[in-house]
Amino acid sequence: MVMSKKTKEIILSGAKDIFLEKGYQGATMRDIAEKANINKGLLHYYFKSKKILFVEAFKFIAMEIFPKLEKVIKSNMSFYKKIELIVDAYIELLCKNPKLPPFIINEINFNRDIFLESMISSGFVPNVPLIKSFILEGIDENKLKKIDPLQFVLNGLSMMIFPFLLRPIMTHIENISDNEYLELMKLRKRLIVDTLINSLKN
Template identity: 30%
Template sequence: MQTTNSTEQQIIDAARKIFMHKGFSGARMQDIADEAGINKAMLHYYYRSKDKLFDMVFNEAVEKLLSRVSAVFTADLLLEDKIQGVIGSYISSIAENPYLPLFIMNEINQDPDRIIDRFVNTPSFPNIQEFMMMLNAEMDKGTIRRVDPVQLMISIVAMCVFPFIAKPLLKAVFKIGDPAFAQFIEERKAFVSSFVLSALRP
């Protein structure tokens, strides 16, 4: 059924946009209806409540974010190439959904317990073990400096994600506009890769 799918999809798209920008409590059902160009009652016709609609958007977002974090941690090539490639594609993929990280962080903080169940069952849960074992192997071989793998992983994600979370702040502090920021992000791929690899030199 075309019409049904279309309307359902329009609602999800609108809900994603509004929830991402305003958060759960800041989002109004009327805003979502307007954004989707439909009547407010339709939201309740397809998705029973604001909570249900939010869950739909939120789960999708978590899934997306986790699969991206997974990509960073999953490694089966040479460390150097892997880090380089993975950081680049990670930054690129967030650039396509710049509001995703802040949205997730924020909503998780609102209600930390809600997320935990979700995580255990998520298929794309990051494979941390594999990446840590790879790091340990390289450290044993002496090809990279010995560091705490967890601290390292979090640092990599931090350097990739933070610019998007802090975008308006950074634009103000460094007095740059949107084009310059986009260029900054593009350059950041190479910077983070080389920064991390430099830090790992024995």
């Protein structure tokens, strides 16, 4: 039986939500079948194990951002415009999936081996070599000051991801809703872009 594209998207979207909510160990195929509103037997027919579905669910998330990032980085647009679009893509992904950062931390702490294997298999890892080469190219052309590209990548990821880890604390302290906090995160885009660009200027 061939799985339609629509059915696959429904299953992977449901699997993504369940894995982000319950983690790999806590999620069950029954949970995912109920979320996707399909028969559990049919789910097992399409995906033979939870691990296979886990990998496919994160390929599904990866496809939301990484092809877009590679297209931006390899384009002919200005270096600083690329930074702006990369930050925008990451923040939009995290606003759409705000449970992703705490999920990653939890899985690294409690399910490290399966998580890392699955992330690599799914392609759900930033293309750090591509980003580093993109920065080094700017340095070589004297467009940017000399900076460790890895430190630049870590700075960018930290500024984008860490506020999402703080969401439960900050919404409580500031007495704001989750939606209000996500709007605040979208407003951070310009601040992050400006900070990263200023760190690169000669």
